[in-house]
Amino acid sequence: MLAKIGSAAVLGLEAQPIEVEVDAGRGMASLTLVGLPDAAVRESSERMRAAIRNSGLNFPGNQRLTINLAPADLRKEGPAYDLPIALGVLAASGQVPLDGLAETVVMGELSLDGSLRHVRGVLPVADMARHNGTATLYVPACDAAEAALIPDIEVYPVSTLSELVAHLQGIYTLEPVKVDQLLAPVDPPPVVDFAEIQGQEHAKRALEVACAGGHNIMFIGPPGAGKTLMARAVPGILPALSLEEALEVSRVYSVCDMLPADTPLIQQRPFRAPHHTISNAGLVGGGNWPRPGEISLAHRGVLFLDEMPEFSGKVLEVMRQPMEDKVVTISRAMGSFTFPANFMLIAALNPCPCGHYGDPERACTCAMGMIQRYRKRISGPLLDRIDIHIEVPRVPFDKLARATRGEPSASIRARIEAARQRQRARLGGPTLACNADMGPAEIRAHCALGEDAQVLLRAAMRQMHLSARAYHRVLKVSRTIADLADAEEIQTHHLAEALQYRSRVLEV
Numbered sequence: 001m002l003a004k005i006g007s008a009a010v011l012g013l014e015a016q017p018i019e020v021e022v023d024a025g026r027g028m029a030s031l032t033l034v035g036l037p038d039a040a041v042r043e044s045s046e047r048m049r050a051a052i053r054n055s056g057l058n059f060p061g062n063q064r065l066t067i068n069l070a071p072a073d074l075r076k077e078g079p080a081y082d083l084p085i086a087l088g089v090l091a092a093s094g095q096v097p098l099d100g101l102a103e104t105v106v107m108g109e110l111s112l113d114g115s116l117r118h119v120r121g122v123l124p125v126a127d128m129a130r131h132n133g134t135a136t137l138y139v140p141a142c143d144a145a146e147a148a149l150i151p152d153i154e155v156y157p158v159s160t161l162s163e164l165v166a167h168l169q170g171i172y173t174l175e176p177v178k179v180d181q182l183l184a185p186v187d188p189p190p191v192v193d194f195a196e197i198q199g200q201e202h203a204k205r206a207l208e209v210a211c212a213g214g215h216n217i218m219f220i221g222p223p224g225a226g227k228t229l230m231a232r233a234v235p236g237i238l239p240a241l242s243l244e245e246a247l248e249v250s251r252v253y254s255v256c257d258m259l260p261a262d263t264p265l266i267q268q269r270p271f272r273a274p275h276h277t278i279s280n281a282g283l284v285g286g287g288n289w290p291r292p293g294e295i296s297l298a299h300r301g302v303l304f305l306d307e308m309p310e311f312s313g314k315v316l317e318v319m320r321q322p323m324e325d326k327v328v329t330i331s332r333a334m335g336s337f338t339f340p341a342n343f344m345l346i347a348a349l350n351p352c353p354c355g356h357y358g359d360p361e362r363a364c365t366c367a368m369g370m371i372q373r374y375r376k377r378i379s380g381p382l383l384d385r386i387d388i389h390i391e392v393p394r395v396p397f398d399k400l401a402r403a404t405r406g407e408p409s410a411s412i413r414a415r416i417e418a419a420r421q422r423q424r425a426r427l428g429g430p431t432l433a434c435n436a437d438m439g440p441a442e443i444r445a446h447c448a449l450g451e452d453a454q455v456l457l458r459a460a461m462r463q464m465h466l467s468a469r470a471y472h473r474v475l476k477v478s479r480t481i482a483d484l485a486d487a488e489e490i491q492t493h494h495l496a497e498a499l500q501y502r503s504r505v506l507e508v
């Protein structure tokens with residue numbers, strides 16, 4: 001008898017339908033698995049055999065079993081085919097009714113005792129099922145909530161093989177998951193509150209502007225000035241994710257197998273702080289089966305590069321294209337994979353190797369050549385992509401010892417939310433969510449300048465030798481500053497503030 005079970009393969013961020021065909025026939029007892037399986041899929045036959053026996057079911061050991069994973073030209077990886085293969089074997093040997101199983105999506109890794117284990121990438125699989133009009137999914141119970149984030153499909157949480165078999169035989173009823181209660185917003189208190197950061201008003205204001213519009217920002221200052229501290233405070237002022245954005249982010253984490261066990265939907269903007277020893281593939285993504293890297297894990301959130309000159313020059317350069325395109329494409333023999341990478345960059349560095357260049361109180365001990373070499377590690381094109389350059393001086397004792405607290409993160413965040421609201425209303429649409437997402441057409445439409453402002457910008461462009469990219473970026477930052485002030489038009493002082501953030505702090 002021939003049985004067909006629907007399943008899915010996750011490739012990059014997308015899922016594709018797979019059909020598991022099992023043929024059980026007379027002949028010499030054997031088991032053949034075909035259809036480009038990798039090692040984990042091949043081991044599946046052993047797990048499946050034990051799981052079927054230990055579930056009190058009958059493994060047709062005296063038949064000739066042929067298992068085909070179709071389409072045959074697509075490589076299959078991972079243990080998620082255990083469950084569809086086991087079901088196929090049971091159906092082909094007449095232990096489970098066949099009806100409708102080809103029109104479902106079944107996935108799950110089996111333990112030898114027949115219980116189901118977590119598999120990665122259930123969210124894109126559920127999305128694929130909806131697009132293809134497949135209404136029923138059987139997934140491991142621990143992954144069911146994640147799949148159920150996609151509306152209009154029925155997701156059945158399966159704990160054990162015998163439970164699913166009983167359900168299909170009609171002697172037990174599995175209930176599909178309901179997900180509404182999972183979407184309650186969560187709002188943990190910030191790790192570092194802005195109220196605890198003394199002084200640095202200029203840098204705090206710049207961070208507010210950066211977060212309000214999604215602009216890239218760089219801090220330069222001596223050791224202990226509070227650069228890392230301020231960056232760590234950023235998650236507390238980032239605007240909330242919309243549901244569409246949350247699903248985009250969760251999808252990346254789902255295929256990377258990084259969704260926390262009890263939270264199927266990521267509702268906080270990501271904050272990724274990779275160490276400077278990270279590899280190219282770790283940062284932008286890669287591997288045999290391409291997986292997203294840190295820039296994609298930071299999608300819709302923040303990528304924090306602390307001590308930026310310590311990162312290898314090559315690693316920083318591979319970020320350049322994704323920073324412009326907001327996606328990264330990785331090519332492999334089996335095809336090319338595109339991952340989203342729309343992040344806000346926060347970079348921090350010292351002005352020189354000893355950290356005290358330009359410090360009024362401590363002399364710098366570095367030779368000029370050393371300083372120049374140090375700074376050259378961050379290339380001009382990369383600097384050009386950073387909208388806001390801020391000097392963070394050391395905090396004097398009087399300010400540090402002050403008893404008064406600064407403005408708390410909650411009220412800064414409220415202003416940022418309001419500014420984002422204005423941007424969403426103007427730009428409308430999930431791909432264009434904030435000012436940093438604007439392209440030349442949107443800039444033309446929304447960043448018109450008055451006559452005075454135009455004169456100022458022309459003079460500044462000439463004096464500061466701004467590139468066309470910098471010109472567009474200055475306009476976008478000006479738009480954000482105007483949004484923070486609830487101003488319809490960009491005014492001259494908004495532009496002036498944006499220009500001041502472009503001052504060349506890295507020039508020696």
Ligand SMILES: Nc1ncnc2c1ncn2[C@@H]1O[C@H](COP(=O)(O)OP(=O)(O)OP(=O)(O)O)[C@@H](O)[C@H]1O
Pocket residue numbers: 196197198199200221222223224225226227228229230348349350395400
């Ligand atoms: N402005 C500030 N207000 C309050 N505390 C501060 C401030 N700046 C620094 N500190 C204190 O100093 C510690 C170190 O600051 P931080 O790690 O941010 O320095 P940094 O600028 O990143 O230095 P480095 O260049 O060495 O990395 C903080 O954890 C905090 O205790």
Ligand SMILES: [Mg+2]
Pocket residue numbers: 227228229306348
């Ligand atoms: Mg630091």
